[in-house]
Amino acid sequence: MNTLTTDLKRLGAEKAPRGFAERVLGQVGMADSYARFETVLGDVFVAWNRLGVSAAARSASAAEFEAWFQKDVGRPLLAAEAPADLAEKIQDELSGKRRMRFDLRGLTPFEQAVLRKTRQIPRGEVRPYGWVAREIGRPAAVRAVGTALANNPIPYFIPCHRVVRTDGQIGNYGGGGPEAKRAILTLEGVRVKRLEELARAGFHYQGVRTTKVFCYPTCHTGRHALEKNIVWLHDAASARAAGFRPCKVCRPAVAS
């Protein structure tokens, strides 16, 4: 009798296997899975859960990615086999063919608004920080926009690299410094050198004489204008004074 009940007690002291809690939490979307993916940008670590992609980083190692995720997102994380279609979805998202779902829980409503607005900037184009601030209804919060973008947990996917300094210079980049930002923008078809030269000369807008519309220099609506019809403009006020109205697509200023 005694040995049997003692043995049963010992059986009752068995521990759950390692990683069990993470697997349970993962099943209900409270832990994230991650894997390394080969992409157009090189190897990128990507974390996801049932709500969508939750983080991405070009970390040097899995350990580095885990440490960063722990600090930045703070949920349990486990290495996993990627679902069969995820690699393809990632390629499509990064090449602008498709829109993935993202999990932005844990960010403030302001940060979420900044990132959602940033997602609307088309591939091959850039917008200033001040544009994001104005578009989300917080025109004075330009610095806070910069901070929110610097803390973007899903760089490359949420294209914070498409937001540049208000003076037109490329500006800093959390996903690997200004050089990485230039490289990614070039990959997306932005003529970065030309953009920086224009900015240095103080030209921030492009006007088209025939349509009387002014745009941000990278806006696709002005892309097919003939060179002889293009005028370069310093600011919105002088553009209006010269009879131009702001483009309704890239919204360099609010139409009045």
Added chain:
Amino acid sequence: MEGVDRHFERMVHEHKDRVFAASLAMTGNRHDAEEVAQDTFFRAYRALMTYPPERVRELKEKAWLHRIAVNVVRNRVRRVRPRLVELNGSEPDHSPGTEAQAIERMQIDELATRVAELPIRFREAVVLRHVRELSYAEVAEALGQPVGTVKANVHRGLKLLRGDDDEHADD
């Protein structure tokens, strides 16, 4: 929602070993045990999402989780017959333990297999009373049975495990 998530996360860390041990004793092997334990927590989470806050606060978690685990096992048994268990263990031992630990683990697995071979009503009673060491009242609550029935089932289950059951003919 956030509150339930925190609550659930704590519950998982606090009860994972208990639920796993009970699942091991009821299924007889570690692979099925993990499945049962994982499914138990999954159902617990879905239930928590639908409960009003007072009900979550007043929950007797231990008995509640065991009740779910018992139901998970019952449903599995209904679905498929428990498969034959390899006594020498088909799964690799991850922990680089000593030989003594390996032997201990083997003994535990062997006992779990024997428990798992008990008819379900005796098995549930024995596991909750002697593996999980709940009181008779708690076992009765978890199983939704009268205390008398639980006592009889525990008694009968232990007898079967000891191999001196002469009333076994009717099973």
